[in-house]
Amino acid sequence: MTIARLQRGITLADVLVHEAGHAVVAWELGVRIGAIHVHVRVREGRMTFASDVGLGRFPAGSDALRLAIEREMIVFHAGLIAQKRFHYEGACGLVPRTDYEGILATALQVETDLRLIDEWSDYAEERARALIELPQTWRRVEALAVELARRPLLHGEEVDAFLAGVCVPRVTNARLAYRRREAKERYCLTHDPEEREPVERAIAAVRRRRP
Amino acid sequence: MAEQVRYERIGPPRKLRRRTRRTTWRCRIYHVPEERFHRADAIHVAAHAVVASDFGIPIRRAVFDGRHRVFEAAWASLAYARDDASTEARIALERDCIAVQCGVVGRALALGWSHKVWGWDDQSLACDLMERFEYDSGVVTGWFNYQRERARVLLCDGATWTRVELLTQRLREVRAMDGAAVAAFLADLTTDATVVPSGAAWRTPPTPGVESNAVLVWRRPTLTEALRGMDGYQAAQQEEW
Numbered sequence: 001m002t003i004a005r006l007q008r009g010i011t012l013a014d015v016l017v018h019e020a021g022h023a024v025v026a027w028e029l030g031v032r033i034g035a036i037h038v039h040v041r042v043r044e045g046r047m048t049f050a051s052d053v054g055l056g057r058f059p060a061g062s063d064a065l066r067l068a069i070e071r072e073m074i075v076f077h078a079g080l081i082a083q084k085r086f087h088y089e090g091a092c093g094l095v096p097r098t099d100y101e102g103i104l105a106t107a108l109q110v111e112t113d114l115r116l117i118d119e120w121s122d123y124a125e126e127r128a129r130a131l132i133e134l135p136q137t138w139r140r141v142e143a144l145a146v147e148l149a150r151r152p153l154l155h156g157e158e159v160d161a162f163l164a165g166v167c168v169p170r171v172t173n174a175r176l177a178y179r180r181r182e183a184k185e186r187y188c189l190t191h192d193p194e195e196r197e198p199v200e201r202a203i204a205a206v207r208r209r210r211p
Numbered sequence: 212m213a214e215q216v217r218y219e220r221i222g223p224p225r226k227l228r229r230r231t232r233r234t235t236w237r238c239r240i241y242h243v244p245e246e247r248f249h250r251a252d253a254i255h256v257a258a259h260a261v262v263a264s265d266f267g268i269p270i271r272r273a274v275f276d277g278r279h280r281v282f283e284a285a286w287a288s289l290a291y292a293r294d295d296a297s298t299e300a301r302i303a304l305e306r307d308c309i310a311v312q313c314g315v316v317g318r319a320l321a322l323g324w325s326h327k328v329w330g331w332d333d334q335s336l337a338c339d340l341m342e343r344f345e346y347d348s349g350v351v352t353g354w355f356n357y358q359r360e361r362a363r364v365l366l367c368d369g370a371t372w373t374r375v376e377l378l379t380q381r382l383r384e385v386r387a388m389d390g391a392a393v394a395a396f397l398a399d400l401t402t403d404a405t406v407v408p409s410g411a412a413w414r415t416p417p418t419p420g421v422e423s424n425a426v427l428v429w430r431r432p433t434l435t436e437a438l439r440g441m442d443g444y445q446a447a448q449q450e451e452w
Contacts, residue, residue, distance in 0.1 A: 063302045095437045103434060116360040118433035123353035130347040175294065175346040 009090050012043050012207075013145065013200045014083050018096075019045040020144035021082025025131055026075045027140075027163050033156040038148050040207075045148075049075065049156075053106055061110070069106050073124035074131070076103045081128045082141050086196050136168035142199050149203040249277070250379065251321040256282050257378040258317030258366060260393050263310040265371070270390035275382045282314065284390075286340060293343050304344055305358065308337045312355075312362040317375060320366055323410020369405035376406055 019036050026033050026049050034048035052058070053072055058065035076099045084091045107117045131137055143166045148154065154162070253275045259282040260273045271283040288304035291297070311333050337358070341351050365371055374397060381396055382388060388396070432446040
């Protein structure tokens with residue numbers, strides 16, 4: 001089965017959550033967002049960000065450069081992770097080529113060993129997952145996805161202002177919360193369609209209200 | 212009518228049955244009295260020392276006297292508080308863990324995976340250090356694998372491996388060195404040529420006793436495999452030898 005065929009199963013809400021995932025994680029990690037643009041009719045989205053790595057702000061071979069690359073890899077991975085958390089079946093088997101090519105191009109700036117890049121990418125993906133699964137991050141992703149349905153084009157400053165204003169649940173002790181959740185469910189990605197229903201309803205309501 | 216299967220007959224003969232409930236075993240590879248294992252042990256300690264020295268981690272002592280192999284250092288990440296999320300803490304932790312992993316990787320490179328290489332103590336130390344800052348087990352595992360690959364890339368570099376080999380020889384002569392001695396030895400080192408490890412670090416050997424005959428195998432494709440358009444079955448097939 002090809003990817004194009006699989007992509008038919010992607011809904012507008014999936015695309016919005018995917019782009020919101022990129023944006024929220026970039027915001028959390030301090031990566032400057034350029035803009036988010038969603039083509040609602042063709043169900044396609046794009047988020048741009050200012051790459052510190054590309055601008056050559058760090059000395060070659062430094063740990064600061066590696067960490068900056070790692071941050072950007074996490075941002076690239078966050079889209080699919082958020083989409084999977086939102087609608088797992090819809091993202092099954094999906095390969096986001098643009099995101100993956102971005103990861104490879106970024107990592108190739110300091111490493112040439114493909115095996116190392118694969119492991120690095122896996123590690124960045126795990127970090128993106130851990131970040132997305134935090135309740136406050138996920139609340140922001142959902143809120144931004146609904147906002148993107150209202151305004152399909154958002155500039156970086158607008159995203160920053162919006163995310164800063166979202167009311168999120170406060171987690172007092174993340175380590176303890178994680179232990180409790182880990183004991184409760186072994187595999188953390190949610191597969192419960194009931195959880196995505198409110199977001200899908202909100203997006204649909206916003207779309208109906210649009211002129 | 213089919214013959215009844217007597218289930219109690221299936222299984223190992225009575226004499227070979229396990230006597231205890233123990234399921235894990237410490238690897239005794241370190242006590243094999245053979246030159247290549249002695250050399251691999253010494254390389255294990257020397258690899259820790261060279262990489263720790265490169266990263267500026269203070270070394271306390273490195274010992275290799277045939278029976279004991281000890282490497283002690285003042286791990287930089289322990290200077291940071293638990294759950295410290297700062298950049299400096301993460302860098303220090305990553306460097307510590309790479310230095311820890313270099314031992315097992317160096318040993319693997321020395322033996323060329325002709326034998327299984329385990330490093331329970333090192334692995335536990337790396338995990339303990341990581342768990343001070345990271346509580347998600349998936350992240351810890353991913354980070355661990357990434358550090359191991361970085362250790363491999365570091366040691367496969369000719370300049371590093373040459374110093375490891377020379378320090379190994381020195382360590383086998385003097386049997387024990389403290390941090391100052393290691394630093395002085397590495398600083399005074401001059402070489403005419405470099406050597407690279409003769410063996411490959413990782414591979415999945417087709418050991419008939421270990422590999423099963425299962426046919427349908429799926430593995431999540433890695434980033435580069437996914438970009439090459441491979442699915443999980445093709446990725447798994449690539450590992451079959």
